[in-house]
Amino acid sequence: MIEFKDVIKEYPNGFRAVDNLNLTVRDGEICVLIGPSGCGKTTALRMVNRLIDVTRGEILINGQPNDEFEPEVLRRQIGYAIQQIGLLPHMTIRDNVAIVPRLLDWDEERVRQRVDLLLDMVGIDPGIQGDKYPRQLSGGQQQRVGVARALGADPPIMLMDEPFGAVDPITRAILQEEFLQIQQEVGKTIIFVTHDIDEAIYMGDRIALLRAGRLVQYDTPDDLLALPRDDFVREFVGTDRSLKRLHLISVRDSMMNNVPCCDDDATLQEVTACLDRHHSDSAFVVDAGNGKLLGWVERPALVEYGSLSEAMHHAPAASIAVPEDATAREALSVLLSHSFDLTPVIDAEGVLTGGVSIQRLQDLVEEPGIHAAMQRERGR
Numbered sequence: 001m002i003e004f005k006d007v008i009k010e011y012p013n014g015f016r017a018v019d020n021l022n023l024t025v026r027d028g029e030i031c032v033l034i035g036p037s038g039c040g041k042t043t044a045l046r047m048v049n050r051l052i053d054v055t056r057g058e059i060l061i062n063g064q065p066n067d068e069f070e071p072e073v074l075r076r077q078i079g080y081a082i083q084q085i086g087l088l089p090h091m092t093i094r095d096n097v098a099i100v101p102r103l104l105d106w107d108e109e110r111v112r113q114r115v116d117l118l119l120d121m122v123g124i125d126p127g128i129q130g131d132k133y134p135r136q137l138s139g140g141q142q143q144r145v146g147v148a149r150a151l152g153a154d155p156p157i158m159l160m161d162e163p164f165g166a167v168d169p170i171t172r173a174i175l176q177e178e179f180l181q182i183q184q185e186v187g188k189t190i191i192f193v194t195h196d197i198d199e200a201i202y203m204g205d206r207i208a209l210l211r212a213g214r215l216v217q218y219d220t221p222d223d224l225l226a227l228p229r230d231d232f233v234r235e236f237v238g239t240d241r242s243l244k245r246l247h248l249i250s251v252r253d254s255m256m257n258n259v260p261c262c263d264d265d266a267t268l269q270e271v272t273a274c275l276d277r278h279h280s281d282s283a284f285v286v287d288a289g290n291g292k293l294l295g296w297v298e299r300p301a302l303v304e305y306g307s308l309s310e311a312m313h314h315a316p317a318a319s320i321a322v323p324e325d326a327t328a329r330e331a332l333s334v335l336l337s338h339s340f341d342l343t344p345v346i347d348a349e350g351v352l353t354g355g356v357s358i359q360r361l362q363d364l365v366e367e368p369g370i371h372a373a374m375q376r377e378r379g380r
């Protein structure tokens with residue numbers, strides 16, 4: 001756990017880069033520090049490992065003030081990945097990753113094993129890339145090595161200052177996803193600096209929004225989007241915050257199981273009864289044998305053609321349905337592109353398992369804290 005208690009950083013010219021910061025980062029969580037350029041993110045981060053001294057207040061690491069540790073000791077226990085990657089150009093990739101373990105006097109065999117494991121973990125082949133120099137790697141590869149190096153001695157705490165800042169958006173998205181997968185395994189306590197709100201929402205368990213050295217709001221991504229405290233937050237998270245929230249909600253959590261649906265061998269009477277029962281003018285059609293989604297049928301066509309087989313629209317399930325692990329945002333896209341009022345949901349085999357309604361999506365974006373409530377529900 002990392003705790004900032006009334007932390008102030010004041011420069012000799014009287015400028016307060018960090019102004020009375022109170023913030024608790026829980027074990028195993030990613031806390032994202034975000035805010036406009038110059039708001040004090042890097043300063044706050046560097047005070048944790050004492051690269052910058054606190055003017056007033058204190059920072060506790062697992063309950064112990066960080067000024068009770070020798071700075072060197074502290075820094076070896078806290079991984080640090082910086083904005084410009086910071087790999088040492090004259091050292092090979094292996095040597096870069098080995099820096100902290102060697103500082104800790106690990107024997108060379110243990111260092112070698114650790115370096116290979118870390119490079120593997122971040123998707124760099126130690127056999128192929130390990131003996132190269134940083135400039136021989138792409139930007140994305142260098143960022144991966146930067147992350148591996150920060151994880152070097154398996155520190156419980158990681159400080160990451162725009163660690164994916166130096167790459168294109170596509171590589172960045174890949175690195176974010178990879179890193180979250182690694183974090184699921186290693187469960188570090190992380191302070192992660194970014195000025196990209198989408199990255200913050202994607203990466204953060206909690207987001208701390210700073211402005212001019214002050215903490216404006218500290219909340220889960222969902223609560224930040226749903227309940228922005230003031231106009232500054234509202235503006236910062238963007239006007240499309242409702243849509244952003246849908247990225248955080250899975251189809252599994254927003255679908256209903258009972259949707260209008262009939263077998264492809266159903267009679268006209270059976271289909272009509274199904275539509276009536278659901279007060280609906282359309283129903284999904286599934287294979288009577290295996291339940292796989294085949295398409296849909298609408299009442300007017302049914303009346304016109306008089307049989308399901310002639311009236312139904314055939315469509316590949318993948319083009320009209322979403323899988324259960326998709327996000328509510330994807331369900332909305334499908335809904336809008338087909339002008340359905342219900343997006344069908346399928347399992348891995350293509351079997352219809354339910355649907356997401358437009359009404360449900362609207363409720364979700366209006367209901368504050370729904371995501372947090374769902375998480376709590378699941379944790380129970």
Ligand SMILES: Nc1ncnc2c1ncn2[C@@H]1O[C@H](COP(=O)(O)OP(=O)(O)OP(=O)(O)O)[C@@H](O)[C@H]1O
Pocket residue numbers: 011012013015016017035036037038039040041042043044195
């Ligand atoms: N030695 C110094 N004396 C006075 N002010 C300083 C000093 N060092 C940094 N600052 C100021 O402290 C403020 C916070 O800087 P910091 O690097 O923490 O910002 P940041 O939020 O990380 O910004 P960015 O997003 O651009 O990286 C800035 O306004 C900076 O100009």
Ligand SMILES: [Mg+2]
Pocket residue numbers: 041042043161
């Ligand atoms: Mg910075």
